[in-house]
Amino acid sequence: MDFELSTEQAMFREVVRRFVDEQIRPVAREWEHAGRYPAEIIEAMKDLGFFGITVPEAFGGMGADTVSMALLFEEISRGWMGIAGTIGSHSLSCRMIAEHGTTDQKDRWLPALATGQVRTGIALTEPDAGSDLQGIKTRAVRQGDHYLVHGTKTWITNARHAGMLPVLVKTDPEVVPAHRGMSVLLVEADTDGFSVGRDLGKLGYRGTESCEVFLDGCRVPAANLLGDEEGVGLKQVLSGLETGRVNVAARSVGIAQEALDQALAYAKGRQAFGRPIAEFQAIQLKLADMATEVQAARLLTYYAASRIDAGGRADREAGMAKLYASEAALRASLESMRIHGGYGYSTELDIERLYRDAPLMAIGEGTNDIQKLVIARSLLAED
Numbered sequence: 001m002d003f004e005l006s007t008e009q010a011m012f013r014e015v016v017r018r019f020v021d022e023q024i025r026p027v028a029r030e031w032e033h034a035g036r037y038p039a040e041i042i043e044a045m046k047d048l049g050f051f052g053i054t055v056p057e058a059f060g061g062m063g064a065d066t067v068s069m070a071l072l073f074e075e076i077s078r079g080w081m082g083i084a085g086t087i088g089s090h091s092l093s094c095r096m097i098a099e100h101g102t103t104d105q106k107d108r109w110l111p112a113l114a115t116g117q118v119r120t121g122i123a124l125t126e127p128d129a130g131s132d133l134q135g136i137k138t139r140a141v142r143q144g145d146h147y148l149v150h151g152t153k154t155w156i157t158n159a160r161h162a163g164m165l166p167v168l169v170k171t172d173p174e175v176v177p178a179h180r181g182m183s184v185l186l187v188e189a190d191t192d193g194f195s196v197g198r199d200l201g202k203l204g205y206r207g208t209e210s211c212e213v214f215l216d217g218c219r220v221p222a223a224n225l226l227g228d229e230e231g232v233g234l235k236q237v238l239s240g241l242e243t244g245r246v247n248v249a250a251r252s253v254g255i256a257q258e259a260l261d262q263a264l265a266y267a268k269g270r271q272a273f274g275r276p277i278a279e280f281q282a283i284q285l286k287l288a289d290m291a292t293e294v295q296a297a298r299l300l301t302y303y304a305a306s307r308i309d310a311g312g313r314a315d316r317e318a319g320m321a322k323l324y325a326s327e328a329a330l331r332a333s334l335e336s337m338r339i340h341g342g343y344g345y346s347t348e349l350d351i352e353r354l355y356r357d358a359p360l361m362a363i364g365e366g367t368n369d370i371q372k373l374v375i376a377r378s379l380l381a382e383d
């Protein structure tokens, strides 16, 4: 087995790391506390081609492998996880369209999505259905060459800046099992009846907006039905979520690594009882546990990414990576805070942001209890 990154992957990581050091780290604390939209960072990421990380080269994207995608999200999250959100659901939807879109849909959307000229996200969750996506109520009724859509989505990241949003709908609410009546519509933001509500207040994950989305008699052209096939929407979404889980696992590795790096630096410099606190065994045990968990999380994440690159589905591997890495990020941010003592609680250091950003990793792209169900299902399905 080869545990090394390829030369190209290592070089790409260096490019991202430099970008994060030069353009994200210097402003992250101030902008995050101010609730400022990181417009300049987003423009720079467009120039670097990051919005096209999952778009095939034939459509103007990077066509990068999934390990490189993981590196991108890990490195950005070391600097500020919220920034990763601006390209997170965007990348998931790009991959979903590249995999399942018709030739016309790919030609129409992918080149503009690759440059970030058009931005996107994904609209699945509703006020009364998150984990249970088959319980959504958003309804799309075919009327000639259009669908008439009614429904409400919530917690939709990037909604305000999306030029087009893939929306999970029910095209047949009667069929059993329910997923056979579910479809994805690519809804353009200027469609009559489409509107974005307020930005939802949140603990962390600032720098990207999460909003309610209303579809109120929204007339969506039938040509915007993803893949031109009704009843396969949940399947299309779940294949996208697999990559999304690697993405969240990678963000978790970034948070955990940053928490460890800051704890190490602080422990070497902080004196108590006449010596650096790094000399106390209680601190060393924490550092050793954190470093071991970061390494395990990283290996699980790169492995899941490499399984996706090898072809076929990798639900179990992606689920394990997301589950373990997000819990590792939660623990690392708390342990780093403990090592920092009172300063860890201060808004003048970054630890409190890592601590506020980590919990979302255990919720997004399927809660961790849902990951356990995915993993168990795959175990039980084995011969």
Ligand SMILES: Cc1cc2nc3c(=O)[nH]c(=O)nc-3n(C[C@H](O)[C@H](O)[C@H](O)COP(=O)(O)OP(=O)(O)OC[C@H]3O[C@@H](n4cnc5c(N)ncnc54)[C@H](O)[C@@H]3O)c2cc1C
Binding pocket: 089, 121, 122, 123, 124, 125, 128, 129, 130, 131, 132, 154, 155, 156, 157, 158, 202, 205, 210, 360, 363, 364, 365, 366, 367, 368, 369, 370, 373
């Ligand atoms: C900041 C933020 C950004 C988000 N961005 C997006 C986005 O861009 N697009 C989008 O569509 N959604 C987005 N979401 C929504 C997110 O995906 C959901 O919150 C998540 O999937 C959980 O759904 P829920 O909140 O409805 O919780 P629920 O499904 O109501 O779950 C509540 C609890 O019950 C547990 N539970 C549910 N079912 C089971 C079961 N069968 N067995 C065991 N336990 C179970 C869950 O694990 C959880 O602990 C975002 C959420 C947040 C907070």
